[in-house]
Amino acid sequence: MKVACVGVHVLDTHVIGIESIPEGSDGQLVETIRLSAAGTAGGTALVLARLGAEVASYGAVGSDPLGDVLFALLGREGVDVSGLVRKDDQQTSASVIPVRANGDRPAWHCIGANGAFTLDDLDRSALAGSTHLHLGGPEFLGGPAAGELLAWAREQGMTTSVDVLAPGDPDLLAWIADALPHTDFLLPNDEQVRGFTGESDLAAGARALVAAGAGCVAVTQGAKGALVVTGTELDDVVEVAAYPLGDGELVDTTGCGDAFSAGFLRGHALGLAPADAARLGCATAHQVARGLGTDAGDYSLSSVQALVAGS
Template identity: 75%
Template sequence: MTAPMTVAAVGVHVLDTHVLGIESIPEGSDGQLVETIRMSPAGTAGGTAVVLSRLGAAVRSFGAVGADPVGDTLLGLLEREGVDVRGLARKADAQTSASVLPVRPNGDRPAWHCIGANGLFTLDDLPADALEGVTHLHLGGPEFLGGEAAGELLARARGLGITTSVDILAPGDPDMLEWVAGALPHTDYLLPNDEQVLGFTGAASLVEGAQALVSRGAGCVAVTQGRRGALVATAESVVEVPAYAIEVVDTTGCGDAFSAGFLRGLSLGQKPADAAALGCATAAQVAQGLGTDAGVYDLEAVLKFEGSAEVVRG
């Protein structure tokens, strides 16, 4: 459980504002009392960074945020979780990326989102020593860099013996897959959700879609399926991993939590299917609270949960 892991979490960092207890949007200028309003660090890089830090990894964040109070808040929340934020560039000409998420009683959460500084991030924002001492590079949102630049970064990392993973933020669309295609041959682990896989590939089934992404160059594709758990595909096999039976409060950040648990499992020497089970167990911690930083847990607690919790059948 103490296996060393030093992660460069590169890409999308967002400040989420969650509003819990929303059943409808008030008409006109009417107001409504809600249960909770809270902020949390998020994004395919930022959210994963938080959870990896909780699971015992040393994490450095790289990306772009605004030189604004929203950015101050986001950096403070990341630092409180033990994430090294010195690699986050401050952009004076853009606001920090932010989302507002009204959470319905069943855990669904539509969103209002401002891209902000994430849209200005380039490889030039990375310090020269960004990959020094790193064992794992996690790129969240390669579409903001484009496939060519993302592939350049990932190839550089792999040339240094660093394991690479990629989580695409955008919805599934064949054109988006082509935009980031240059990154796939340099990706050890691709971490999409089921809707993205089907949208990217146009496949009739999730198995076919995951296998198609492997054929495009990804070494392993670990797909989240919500309450159905995960599916792990390589060139040799496809394995389904069940989710855990829990009472869902908010599904925000569950994909990022799965990514963190999956990657941490790999760093502990687990096979991909076993690492996916740890990913599902980690996502279960987040789903029982509000936001990516929900609850209080560490690697030992998640492993204990994984060994005792009931899985979803059927």
């Protein structure tokens, strides 16, 4: 599996042990502060590399120390970062995520260079030989540009997938609608599906997205697992349960959506049926939830497969 991960790359700062925002200029001791590579392209790229795929990242970062760190974090996992362009007039996209004791994780986010990335920044010749193109954040390119890229990738023989970063609403769906007919796998979360379609029933919403052009919709549902829809009929829907975490195992769910995407796509490349690929995705998310960031711990394809086999 040779994957081009195109689009949103973010540097996350996780803070564990938040009780409250201190008053005035007071301070507060916390348990852990950790940096990790993230984003619907960057986080997925990192996890795919962990799962044994050959991965290259394409997107935009700033010419700043944040960008240096993001390059280093992806590079040490084996991701080829030569396709990440530097924008001198932009900062690297970054988030600060304070994780409360109850698991809530509000965030501060700066869009930065992700908002300046265009198809002109992408050297398509560098994608030669890729078997898969994953586009994270098509809303930043806009539907026509995203559709152009995905259609081109399919013409080159690549499988395509899309993960949306922004919250779902009908206007956003209209904005990226041109991309859907060229998308083999759409990988939203449950809130996005309901927001896109206005459907309260998740399966009905996912079927509507298939009717809009997506080949398959694999929806994450948090602790419930995933829903996989491969057509517009009632029997085209399969629900896959999440893998339970033991007492004290849950650390942080940041990046679990990207982890599911990576596991699902890796499963597809290994020849698994969509439902079985979703099980591999849920198992990958389970591994990531036990640490801070997508690169926490030492999970691998074999450890994820063992979790699936033992369930």
